[in-house]
Amino acid sequence: MQTLSIGELAERSGVASQAIRYYEKEKLMPAPQRTDANYRRYPLDAVDRLQFIVHAKHWGFSLDEIRELLILQDANGDRAQVKHIAGEKLHKIREQIKHLSRIEAVLSKTLNECVGEGPMQEGCPIIEAIAEREK
Amino acid sequence: MQTLSIGELAERSGVASQAIRYYEKEKLMPAPQRTDANYRRYPLDAVDRLQFIVHAKHWGFSLDEIRELLILQDANGDRAQVKHIAGEKLHKIREQIKHLSRIEAVLSKTLNECVGEGPMQEGCPIIEAIAEREK
């Protein structure tokens, strides 16, 4: 069976060798077999696992959360647990969207109100909005 | 004129003394006058400045961005510059909302598709969504 050195794996997955070693230390990647010279040799499907990590990171999952998902996969775990983790993540994402939307609303409103000209001796609606806004 | 010790300022503003010293080092707060014993004495409006910082942080501005806004205020700067900084921030916030909304859409869709029962031998729509999703 074909195996990959860490450098080949890095190139195929787009993840730096040192990051791969870091994922191993953090238990996201299993420790691979070693050659006599103590070089890591990875099976081909290590590429998929790394890309799962990359995608999950892009989705905003932390390494801790990704580790949980991988453990469930490795253990052929319960769908309910995966759904639970994803549900919590969805909740957090919706909270973030709410928070950002509130900011977006006030900021775009004040930007419209600001003429964007002249000095600010008598105040600037943007500065004032930041200064006064509660909560 | 009444002045405040750093501890009194901390209590009135809700910002820890050490954080106030940190803001001084980072040029967000001006270095205040000192007593003979080298104690900081703040004017009352230091409370407002600190609360401006707190609010701006809550809005998602970084300390670097807040410093820029404060410099414009201190210099009685140009409204156009403030509008420019706020406009860039608004753009970044809208990008973040877009990114999160895309994730929210896919994640809530896959959560609905997942029965949330049984083991995942034959795959789980959530895991697969993460694994397969491009970009």
Add this chain to the structure above:
DNA sequence: CTTGACCCTAAAGTCAGCTTAAAGGTTATG
């Protein structure tokens, strides 16, 4: 057989925005 490209480990550095600790001076209270 040597040079350069790879691989190894462990430890330290990076970013932001602080917090905590260490070691000491000052001031208010009983």
Add this chain to the structure above:
DNA sequence: CATAACCTTTAAGCTGACTTTAGGGTCAAG
């Protein structure tokens, strides 16, 4: 006048997700 509650400084620690550095070992090409 002692002691607790302030204040001072500098330096180190924290989180997350790595990257960089230091100091070696290994391997393929010429």
